[in-house]
Amino acid sequence: MKKQLVELAHARSGDKGDIANIALFAPDQATYDLLVREVTTERVRTHFAGIVTGKVERYEAPNVLALNFVLHGALNGGASRSLRSDALGKSLSSALLRMEIEV
Amino acid sequence: MKSVRIAGGLGFYGDSWQPIKASIERGNVQYVASAHLAKLTLAILQKDRQRDPNLGYTRDLAPMLLDLLPIAIPRGVKFVLNAGGLNPMAAREILLGTLKKFGMKLKVGVVLGDSVLERLDELQEVGVSLAHMDTGADITTVRDRLLFASAYLGARPLVEALDAGADIVLTGRVADAALFLAPMMHELGWRWDDWDKLAQGIVVGHLLECSGQATGGNFGGDWRSIPNLAHIGYPIAEVWENGDAVISKAPGTGGRVNFDTLREQLLYEVHDPRHYMTPDVDVDMTTLRMEEIGLDEVRVTGAKGRPAPEMLKIVAGYEDGVMGQAMLGYAWPDALAKAQLAAEIIQQQMIEVGLKTEEIVIEYIGYDSIHGPLADPTHAKDLNEVYLRIAVRCTDKKEAAKIGRLFPPLALSGPPFIGGAGGMIEPRSLLGIWPTLAPRTVIEEYIRVSVEES
Numbered sequence: 001m002k003k004q005l006v007e008l009a010h011a012r013s014g015d016k017g018d019i020a021n022i023a024l025f026a027p028d029q030a031t032y033d034l035l036v037r038e039v040t041t042e043r044v045r046t047h048f049a050g051i052v053t054g055k056v057e058r059y060e061a062p063n064v065l066a067l068n069f070v071l072h073g074a075l076n077g078g079a080s081r082s083l084r085s086d087a088l089g090k091s092l093s094s095a096l097l098r099m100e101i102e103v
Numbered sequence: 104m105k106s107v108r109i110a111g112g113l114g115f116y117g118d119s120w121q122p123i124k125a126s127i128e129r130g131n132v133q134y135v136a137s138a139h140l141a142k143l144t145l146a147i148l149q150k151d152r153q154r155d156p157n158l159g160y161t162r163d164l165a166p167m168l169l170d171l172l173p174i175a176i177p178r179g180v181k182f183v184l185n186a187g188g189l190n191p192m193a194a195r196e197i198l199l200g201t202l203k204k205f206g207m208k209l210k211v212g213v214v215l216g217d218s219v220l221e222r223l224d225e226l227q228e229v230g231v232s233l234a235h236m237d238t239g240a241d242i243t244t245v246r247d248r249l250l251f252a253s254a255y256l257g258a259r260p261l262v263e264a265l266d267a268g269a270d271i272v273l274t275g276r277v278a279d280a281a282l283f284l285a286p287m288m289h290e291l292g293w294r295w296d297d298w299d300k301l302a303q304g305i306v307v308g309h310l311l312e313c314s315g316q317a318t319g320g321n322f323g324g325d326w327r328s329i330p331n332l333a334h335i336g337y338p339i340a341e342v343w344e345n346g347d348a349v350i351s352k353a354p355g356t357g358g359r360v361n362f363d364t365l366r367e368q369l370l371y372e373v374h375d376p377r378h379y380m381t382p383d384v385d386v387d388m389t390t391l392r393m394e395e396i397g398l399d400e401v402r403v404t405g406a407k408g409r410p411a412p413e414m415l416k417i418v419a420g421y422e423d424g425v426m427g428q429a430m431l432g433y434a435w436p437d438a439l440a441k442a443q444l445a446a447e448i449i450q451q452q453m454i455e456v457g458l459k460t461e462e463i464v465i466e467y468i469g470y471d472s473i474h475g476p477l478a479d480p481t482h483a484k485d486l487n488e489v490y491l492r493i494a495v496r497c498t499d500k501k502e503a504a505k506i507g508r509l510f511p512p513l514a515l516s517g518p519p520f521i522g523g524a525g526g527m528i529e530p531r532s533l534l535g536i537w538p539t540l541a542p543r544t545v546i547e548e549y550i551r552v553s554v555e556e557s
Contacts, residue, residue: 010323010325010367011323012321012323012368014371014372014373016538017237017536018237018536019374021372021373021374023366023370023373025323025324025366025367047477049476050475050477051476051477059375059376059377061370061388061389062389063390064362064369064370065366066366068370068373068376070375076464077423077535078142078535080143080533080535080536081424081534081535081536083462083463083464083495083496084464084475084494085466085468086473090321091473091474093323094323095475095477098479
């Protein structure tokens with residue numbers, strides 16, 4: 001069965017230059033394990049095609065049941081030079097929650 | 104065991120200081136640490152300083168302190184603020200003048216040495232490449248367009264100012280979390296190689312440096328569950344000698360401090376959580392424990408630290424063109440289709456008037472302006488209204504302003520049922536960001552700390 005991440009987790013994104021990070025938070029250990037398995041670097045890179053131009057890295061923070069994605073080339077050159085409405089990438093977090101994963 | 108209580112101040116220049124009042128009056132805090140500088144802020148301050156050499160600091164400084172000092176002074180509350188921006192000495196002069204005018208006798212400390220724009224040649228002479236930290240690009244490509252270059256300093260000079268008796272410490276660019284670490288070092292007697300304690304201090308500072316983002320603001324979880332955001336409390340930390348900390352907020356304020364709101368802030372703007380690099384310590388956040396010990400109270404323990412890095416980060420900003428933009432709204436039925444036709448018309452006319460752009464962004468507000476290509480197209484057909492927004496990147500203001508003049512004729516000569524033609528939007532200068540690294544020794548030899556009484 002497929003589920004959208006918005007039903008399973010919450011997220012916050014932040015900016016540093018042209019790099020955005022999105023931290024994805026699971027409510028419990030079982031969901032965290034599921035996210036570790038399903039929300040891979042490759043899937044996130046594909047998900048953000050057309051927005052993110054560079055590489056994607058993933059870091060694990062199991063102590064707070066979180067995955068942290070670092071998206072290079074995500075902010076149209078960086079908040080202070082971006083032409084986008086969401087110059088700071090504050091809503092990239094909610095855009096990630098659109099992803100559907102196998103549960 | 105000895106402890107210190109610190110209130111989180113502003114999260115950026117323009118943030119509200121009203122919530123700090125509750126922290127001072129009912130939060131039993133000894134310090135307020137306040138972060139005024141975003142990257143964009145330094146560009147604004149640079150323009151201020153170009154216009155008037157006595158500007159270049161964040162001008163919320165005096166009004167904010169005039170509002171807060173009458174309740175802070177009787178309670179002995181001290182302030183650590185990076186409101187000095189690009190001109191901490193001018194900030195000190197304006198503050199000393201204001202304090203004298205209102206008969207307040209306080210010691211103001213100032214930290215200098217973060218600004219390296221005037222020293223870039225010297226840095227290169229001693230072998231600092233100034234290459235872009237992420238791309239490796241050569242700085243010569245932007246060198247003649249640089250507006251500022253500031254190194255992120257650590258907490259040491261701030262502690263020096265507090266040790267010298269400063270009631271208010273003004274800095275330029277320092278690591279935001281260092282604003283919070285400084286009062287901990289001053290009060291708790293930690294050594295500069297107590298890496299785990301420094302790590303705890305930095306984590307606490309990081310949790311507090313974005314005002315309401317630690318207490319339920321911009322909360323991506325169940326945001327409906329956050330009470331009374333209109334009167335949100337900013338975060339307060341109590342930190343003990345052994346490094347343990349409790350994050351809370353003032354009684355009677357809105358917002359929420361719990362595991363979920365704090366873990367969102369923990370990873371905010373973090374890359375590798377095992378190596379959160381600051382000038383004072385390399386922090387491992389993955390050993391951290393956060394446990395709710397009461398309503399709006401979370402205990403934070405267990406961060407691990409490794410020795411401070413040899414290199415400090417410098418962030419420079421350079422002129423990177425001008426953005427022109429225009430907007431117009433279209434009503435149901437077929438709102439999106441009308442906006443799309445308008446976009447086609449504008450693009451044809453841009454070519455015909457020879458508008459020179461380096462980049463064009465077309466957004467449909469109400470449909471895809473925030474999520475871009477990830478917006479869900481199933482909603483596209485029956486939207487109540489859509490705003491067309493076109494933004495262009497140009498080399499100068501005059502060129503960028505042309506886009507705005509193409510929009511008004513659409514009212515009578517474009518697709519039907521417009522609204523929200525709100526007039527022209529001024530072109531805005533864009534700023535490229537250049538992050539780079541330099542050995543801390545060549546930066547720190549220029550740090551100067553002084554304290555003066557009003």
